[in-house]
Amino acid sequence: MQNKTGNKIKLGLFVSITVLIFIVGIYFIGQKQQLFNRTFHISGIFKDISGLQIGNNVRYSGINVGIVEDIEQVTDSTVKVDMQIDEKTRKFMKKDVRAIIGSDGLMGNKIMVIMPGTISKTEISDNDVIQTTQPVSLDDILVKVKITSDHMADITGNLSTITQNVSEGKGTIGKLLMDSTMAKNVGQAMVNIKQGAGGFKQNMDAAGHSFLLKGFLKKKDKDKKKDTK
Amino acid sequence: MPNNSKIRNTEIIEKVSKPSAIPYANVIRGFFEEVTQLTRFTFRFFSEVFKPPYEFSEFLRQCYLIGYKSFPLVAITGFILGLVMTIQSRPTLAEFGATSWLPAMVSVSIIRELGPAITSLIFAGKVGSGIGAELASMKVTEQIDAMEVSGMNPFKYIVITRVLATSLMLPVLVIAGDAISMYGAYIGVNLQGTVSFHLFFLKVFESLDFSDVFPAVIKTIFFGFAIGLIGCYKGYNAKNGTEGVGVAANAAVVLGSLSIFILDMIAVQLTSFFI
Structure with missing residues (x-):
């Protein structure tokens, strides 16, 4: 009988500890998603969100302060991004903060970066729509790189003609040198x-x-x- | 009359022994018969599980034997899994200079898939075979028949308590195993580098989501149910004396392990469909 009770206590302890581990795990995951913190909501309008997803982190001064709560296509060229921010950071955020979509490292997830505003401005309010800066997409960079490389090709072509003329003694510099x-x-x-x-x-x-x-x-x-x- | 029955018996024997036109017909027929019987067994489980009397004390005893007694094995396996997984993943990540991703990578792999799958396989090996052998020996020594004769419901006492215990204890073991795996991974990371305990677990929880944890835990309830049910079915229907005990234990492990993979495949498809 005593042995039976002992077994029941052991089983109860084992199950309780495991359930506690599970609850602690769930708490930490939930805390990351601002489930157990008081939060406020802000949103920003973007033309292109570059693959940002619901649940991505929101960073302010390099600290994760919230998550992307919802993404909604408003018109054919505008996307509204709702963000859930930890209430504790509200006092540091001013009305003129600016949101930009960045990347967490070279291979990391997309993140929403909020740039600080002017100290003299008033504190941000719940459901405010903040200013945004369009993210620089890789495609834009590639287009600019192509234009630059085309110009480089023209410049090197011209340089080649000039050096050829100089070596042939054509023109003032050519005559001077050759x-x-x-x-x-x-x-x-x-x-x-x-x-x-x-x-x-x-x-x-x-x-x-x-x-x-x-x-x-x-x-x-x-x-x-x-x-x- | 005796002559007539003799003729009928001979006809049946001829019919059975006659080679079938379809190759492996007996195997195919046997498979479907087995599926039918297993389905009936499952229906019987659900029809009797909610009806009183409830064998609560036996259920707790089975939870202790199945859950608590399996913990050391699961703990050792989990610890080694976390340690080995980290050590093996490090060189590949080091090539990209991404060793800081080790906690995130290892935690997602273990919590989502490896932890539940490996723990369930270990569980099927230990508990599934145990249930199969125990019930089969009870069957061949006619203990189950004796219970029926004495007015007890052996299905309720033997099958339902064990299946419920496996269904509830496997998720608990998987959670415990995952936690120990994470500790093993932490030691694995610190064997070739230095990461603080706080930073390691911060990175682990940063990479995990509810969609990683809940489906992984919920599917283990089904794994446990399948292991318990197959073990009980094979033991409860054991034949051919003591030889049948070995066959039942073996079949319980093989079919239990196979069912884990099949259920896992379905669970992954369902998870990716909804999340």
Whole structure:
């Protein structure tokens, strides 16, 4: 009889502990889905939600503060996303917060990111419709990459033509770099400039000894000495 | 008259021993006969389960024997499952630099599928064979007949208590096994890295959803029901003396395990249809 009671107690303990584990598990999963917290609701209108799903996390300042509660197609080009947010974060959220759809890492789920608003603005209210920023889709990025690569192709084509012309000695730069006559002419021009500069110096020395410029040069010397003092 | 019955018997023997035109006709006929009998057995279960008297004390005894006594086996299996699953998954995730995903990946795999399936198979091996052998030996030693003669309802006392106990205890064992698996996975993660207990379980619960937990637990009620019912059916209808005991125990395990996979396939289809 005592053994029977002992067995019943053991069974009762085993079942109770297991049920407790189950309830704790359910509580933690439910808490993640804001089931046991007080919440408020906000929504945002998007053109494209990029695969966002009901149940995806809502992040504010990098913290998970809620979940996407509902997604509804309003018109042919607008989708309304309802969010359930933890009441505790309401005091930090202002009327001008902005929602953007992001991604949790490179391979992660889509998330709703709420960007902080201006501190001076009033606190957000229940059922407010917040401003949104359209997410940059991978398709948009690919279109831009294609345009950039087309431009790059044009630029490299032009560069190729220019370098070909230069190597063939066409145009001013081509002649400058490739034409030997031009180089000789430039060399000769430099010799002429050097000779001209020597002659000019002699002329200036001669002018310094002339009575017409003597007074002017003496005055200049005096001013120079005053400045040094 | 005796001459007539002799002639009829010979006709029957000839008819039975005559090779059939359809290949494996006997096998096919035997299969359908078995299905019919099992269906009848199931109907009898449901027709008698709600009628008093209720064998509550025997039900609790069976819960203790089937549930509590199976816990050590389930616990060891669950712990090893979590540990091995983590160690084996790590190299693949490490190739992508995604070892931080280990808790999420292992928890979803174990809670959704591996935990219920492996625990149920272990349960079918231990409990299904036990029930099959026990009932078969009771049948061949005419204990069941003796119960009937003494005015007891053996079906109520033997079958209903056991089937109810398997149906209720398997989900409990699966939950306990899953919890221990998660602990095994935590140790597995920490064998080659360092993740705190808090962070590990935070990531586990972050990746789990109600749609992962509830279908997985509910389907194990059906697994338990199938294991108990098949074990009882095979034992209750055992034939050919002591040889039949072994056959019943073996058939209870084989059919019980097969039924787990079939029910699992149906459960997965239903889950993906509704969720």
